[in-house]
Amino acid sequence: MKKWQDNKGWLFILPVFLIVAFSAIVPLMTVVNYSIQDIFGPGERVFVGTEWFREVLTDQRLHEALWRQLLFSGLVLLIEMPLGIAIALLMPSKKGFGASVVLVTLALPLLIPWNVIGTIWIIFTRPDIGLMGATINALGLTFDHTASGLHAWITLMLMEVWHWTPLVALLAYAGLQSIPPAYYQAAKIDGASAWSIFRYIQLPKMKGVLTIALLLRFMDSFLIYAEPFVLTGGGPGNTTTFLSIYLVKIAVGQFDLGPAGAFSIIYFLIVLLFCYLFYQVLQSAEEGEQS
Amino acid sequence: MKKRYIVLTIYLVIIMLPIYWMLNMSLRTNADIMAKLAFFPTDITFSNYMKIFTDPSWYSGYINSIIYVVLNTVICLVTALPAAYAFSRYNFIGDKHVFFWLLTNRMSPAAVFLLPFFQLYSTFGLIDTHIAVALAHCLFNIPLTVWILEGFISGVPIEIDEMAFIDGYKFPRFFFFVFVPLIRSGIGVAAFFCFMFSWVELLFARTLTTTAAKPIAATMTRTVSASGLDWGLLAAAGILTIVPGALVIYFVRNYLAKGFALGRV
Amino acid sequence: MAQIFLDEIAHSYLPETQKEDEYALKRIHNIWEDGGAYALLGPSGCGKTTLLNIISGLLVPSSGRVRFDDTDVTDLPPEKRNIAQVFQFPVLYDTMTVFNNLAFPLRNRGFDKDYIDRRVREVAQILELEPFLNKKAAGLGADAKQKISLGRGLVREDVAAILFDEPLTVIDPQLKWQLRCKLKEIHEKLKLTLIYVTHDQVEALTFADKIVVMYEGWIVQIGTPQELFEYPNHKFVGYFIGSPGMNFIPCSMEDGKVKIGNSLIPVDETTARLANAAEGKLELGIRPLYLNISDTPVDGAFEARVKGVEDQGSHRIVTVDFEGHPLKARIAENDTVPQGKAYLTFPIEWIRLFADEHLIKENKEN
Numbered sequence: 001m002k003k004w005q006d007n008k009g010w011l012f013i014l015p016v017f018l019i020v021a022f023s024a025i026v027p028l029m030t031v032v033n034y035s036i037q038d039i040f041g042p043g044e045r046v047f048v049g050t051e052w053f054r055e056v057l058t059d060q061r062l063h064e065a066l067w068r069q070l071l072f073s074g075l076v077l078l079i080e081m082p083l084g085i086a087i088a089l090l091m092p093s094k095k096g097f098g099a100s101v102v103l104v105t106l107a108l109p110l111l112i113p114w115n116v117i118g119t120i121w122i123i124f125t126r127p128d129i130g131l132m133g134a135t136i137n138a139l140g141l142t143f144d145h146t147a148s149g150l151h152a153w154i155t156l157m158l159m160e161v162w163h164w165t166p167l168v169a170l171l172a173y174a175g176l177q178s179i180p181p182a183y184y185q186a187a188k189i190d191g192a193s194a195w196s197i198f199r200y201i202q203l204p205k206m207k208g209v210l211t212i213a214l215l216l217r218f219m220d221s222f223l224i225y226a227e228p229f230v231l232t233g234g235g236p237g238n239t240t241t242f243l244s245i246y247l248v249k250i251a252v253g254q255f256d257l258g259p260a261g262a263f264s265i266i267y268f269l270i271v272l273l274f275c276y277l278f279y280q281v282l283q284s285a286e287e288g289e290q291s
Numbered sequence: 292m293k294k295r296y297i298v299l300t301i302y303l304v305i306i307m308l309p310i311y312w313m314l315n316m317s318l319r320t321n322a323d324i325m326a327k328l329a330f331f332p333t334d335i336t337f338s339n340y341m342k343i344f345t346d347p348s349w350y351s352g353y354i355n356s357i358i359y360v361v362l363n364t365v366i367c368l369v370t371a372l373p374a375a376y377a378f379s380r381y382n383f384i385g386d387k388h389v390f391f392w393l394l395t396n397r398m399s400p401a402a403v404f405l406l407p408f409f410q411l412y413s414t415f416g417l418i419d420t421h422i423a424v425a426l427a428h429c430l431f432n433i434p435l436t437v438w439i440l441e442g443f444i445s446g447v448p449i450e451i452d453e454m455a456f457i458d459g460y461k462f463p464r465f466f467f468f469v470f471v472p473l474i475r476s477g478i479g480v481a482a483f484f485c486f487m488f489s490w491v492e493l494l495f496a497r498t499l500t501t502t503a504a505k506p507i508a509a510t511m512t513r514t515v516s517a518s519g520l521d522w523g524l525l526a527a528a529g530i531l532t533i534v535p536g537a538l539v540i541y542f543v544r545n546y547l548a549k550g551f552a553l554g555r556v
Numbered sequence: 557m558a559q560i561f562l563d564e565i566a567h568s569y570l571p572e573t574q575k576e577d578e579y580a581l582k583r584i585h586n587i588w589e590d591g592g593a594y595a596l597l598g599p600s601g602c603g604k605t606t607l608l609n610i611i612s613g614l615l616v617p618s619s620g621r622v623r624f625d626d627t628d629v630t631d632l633p634p635e636k637r638n639i640a641q642v643f644q645f646p647v648l649y650d651t652m653t654v655f656n657n658l659a660f661p662l663r664n665r666g667f668d669k670d671y672i673d674r675r676v677r678e679v680a681q682i683l684e685l686e687p688f689l690n691k692k693a694a695g696l697g698a699d700a701k702q703k704i705s706l707g708r709g710l711v712r713e714d715v716a717a718i719l720f721d722e723p724l725t726v727i728d729p730q731l732k733w734q735l736r737c738k739l740k741e742i743h744e745k746l747k748l749t750l751i752y753v754t755h756d757q758v759e760a761l762t763f764a765d766k767i768v769v770m771y772e773g774w775i776v777q778i779g780t781p782q783e784l785f786e787y788p789n790h791k792f793v794g795y796f797i798g799s800p801g802m803n804f805i806p807c808s809m810e811d812g813k814v815k816i817g818n819s820l821i822p823v824d825e826t827t828a829r830l831a832n833a834a835e836g837k838l839e840l841g842i843r844p845l846y847l848n849i850s851d852t853p854v855d856g857a858f859e860a861r862v863k864g865v866e867d868q869g870s871h872r873i874v875t876v877d878f879e880g881h882p883l884k885a886r887i888a889e890n891d892t893v894p895q896g897k898a899y900l901t902f903p904i905e906w907i908r909l910f911a912d913e914h915l916i917k918e919n920k921e922n
Binding site for chain 1: 330371434490522
């Protein structure tokens with residue numbers, strides 16, 4: 001695409017640059033500061049080099065949290081992506097009252113504050129007052145996410161899928177809506193089956209939005225904090241202690257600024273790595289469409 | 292044809308079920324909730340809602356949330372519009388790097404920035420102000436806004452700009468009276484996302500406020516962690532946090548599908 | 557290959573239709589001969605795409621039947637009708653190679669691998685697509701993409717008709733001409749029934765043996781390009797075909813002559829007789845090409861005033877004012893253009909009279 005060659009562009013991005021620099025670079029420098037110093041109090045600090053990094057990298061609980069986190073994000077993506085696409089395929093393709101109702105209902109969970117999501121699911125799954133908890137218990141199964149790690153995981157996964165599948169569905173739906181009707185007509189004339197239409201028309205046309213959905217869902221599930229914090233508080237035991245929860249525990253709970261700083265930087269680098277990989281995939285997908 | 296709508300309806304009912312359950316709770320007294328499990332509230336009471344509307348420690352939470360969300364949306368749009376325009380229209384030194392760096396902020400864990408944020412905002416005396424939360428939310432909302440708007444702006448041919456300059460438009464006049472109306476649906480979609488992510492975020496909002504700017508979400512968290520929960524009251528507060536979001540979706544419902552497709556989000 | 561018979565077809569997009577105005581198609585009844593190259597010509601919104609979709613089966617008409625030869629196909633879906641359709645914008649399976657795109661309709665119908673391979677190569681040769689067979693279809697130019705769309709129709713040997721819905725809209729002008737020639741060539745080689753929707757008369761005139769002109773949901777005339785030019789059945793055909801369109805002047809009959817203002821223009825006896833008997837608003841129509849104009853008074857000429865001249869390269873269009881009506885006349889490039897006063901003659905054999913917008917003609921013909 002044609003663009004003007006002009007460094008005047010910097011003038012336009014200056015406000016954004018300043019605000020984000022203020023909110024990102026300064027704190028990041030602070031984190032770096034923490035990570036290489038031992039801080040006893042105001043003005044009392046000792047340079048410790050890479051000690052905190054070594055400590056964090058060998059921290060067994062961090063390793064556990066990382067694997068837990070990867071497993072959680074992986075499972076969430078495995079469920080949400082196909083489910084979201086399936087929902088999008090079921091949605092009415094024509095504008096109208098029906099489509100509006102579906103869109104508004106789907107978007108509703110996305111606009112609930114994250115801790116309220118946790119609250120909703122506490123209320124919903126409690127064995128004494130919750131519809132789901134009580135129903136499961138009435139069926140003769142014991143269900144209590146405060147006692148069983150497995151139950152806590154099931155509850156969190158359910159909540160996460162309930163909360164975020166609509167985002168995937170909305171994105172996939174937008175991708176489907178952008179397919180001109182002539183494609184379906186041509187496929188009909190060519191005698192294509194429903195599966196062929198999905199495989200050769202719908203899926204390729206949704207590629208762009210699905211990459212974005214994957215990116216957003218990976219990031220947000222990898223950074224998940226508020227919902228498990230409210231629902232399980234990281235427990236029972238450490239079974240639902242994800243990376244963010246563990247980090248906040250170290251930083252705010254124990255006020256171990258050094259390890260917290262080192263942890264933050266490693267966490268940040270992991271996300272950055274994934275983010276870079278996804279970004280490359282996204283770029284090549286776009287180039288593939290244009291060529 | 293019919294079968295697919297049955298499956299879709301079942302899914303939508305499942306989506307609504309937990310929300311409905313909370314609504315059900317919010318219309319009952321705590322004693323009633325603990326006494327029996329009922330799918331419909333039998334003695335409907337609005338006492339939970341009345342308490343929230345009359346108790347300043349509750350309702351001020353809503354006002355605080357709305358203030359910083361609106362502030363954040365305005366800051367994001369005002370600063371991101373020219374930036375998105377620059378990324379879409381100009382080649383300049385380091386443009387790709389800056390764009391990527393901006394995006395990384397959308398992807399950085401909030402927990403990483405928690406403590407430094409607290410220190411930074413303390414230094415500037417911004418703790419417990421609305422502007423502090425609004426600024427903090429800019430960290431992830433500005434990159435997103437720039438990203439969405441860049442997609443929309445790139446959908447407008449650059450020839451339109453050139454034509455306007457040939458016609459003798461000065462830049463500010465062109466930008467506000469010609470260009471902004473052209474991408475107004477994009478601005479709507481971006482505003483929707485700013486509102487959404489600022490409204491649902493809790494970590495920053497809770498850390499950077501104590502009383503004067505405390506968001507409703509934090510008020511609720513404190514209620515949750517206290518012993519002897521009033522479930523009815525909590526449910527009512529939860530229901531009320533859904534209302535602004537539901538209103539916003541209702542207004543942008545026709546742009547939702549289009550916005551997702553055009554802006555590359 | 558088949559003859560297509562449209563039996564009293566009418567279509568409305570509204571569920572319950574009473575008024576005639578609400579029909580997108582109003583009582584279409586005609587036969588499309590096997591192996592003919594037809595152009596469906598008309599302005600936007602005249603119902604030509606609706607008619608095309610009814611033939612292809614993408615739409616089921618509100619009333620009437622569609623028959624291919626003796627088979628009633630009205631309720632058959634498109635894939636069972638043995639038709640192919642090329643759309644306005646190239647429709648391709650982006651992720652597939654050109655070969656796979658062409659093979660797709662055959663694979664869906666379960667043909668064996670060797671047959672598919674042979675057919676695809678044959679068609680690719682006809683369309684000159686051989687060099688691209690192993691390339692991704694998405695990366696090709698618009699003209700190659702439209703050829704692939706066409707090829708997906710041609711690979712099926714049983715195909716009864718190929719329908720084109722303004723297929724050259726997105727093609728560059730110089731390639732348009734090439735593709736049209738290719739189409740013509742394929743038509744002659746394969747003797748397929750082709751139906752080609754367009755709003756561009758040049759495209760229609762160069763492509764088709766027979767042109768079907770549509771207007772507001774009606775087929776107003778079917779004929780060869782020459783028939784449409786010389787005997788437009790309806791005022792609309794006169795306007796729409798030819799550049800510029802036919803001149804029309806309101807007139808009346810007096811003493812077996814056409815009276816316009818104070819001028820009396822002679823017409824032949826048959827026309828005069830029919831015009832006297834005709835009811836409704838009477839108009840005289842004449843093509844700009846046949847309206848003679850000179851700068852000196854000639855025998856039987858009528859005086860007019862020159863209003864303007866347009867140079868169109870090979871010829872010029874002179875606009876004159878005749879009895880208060882604007883008329884256009886076409887003159888050759890090296891003829892002198894009259895200044896101020898001009899003298900018009902209306903050749904008897906080219907005068908057409910219209911009553912209520914319909915051509916006055918003897919009923920026995922056509």
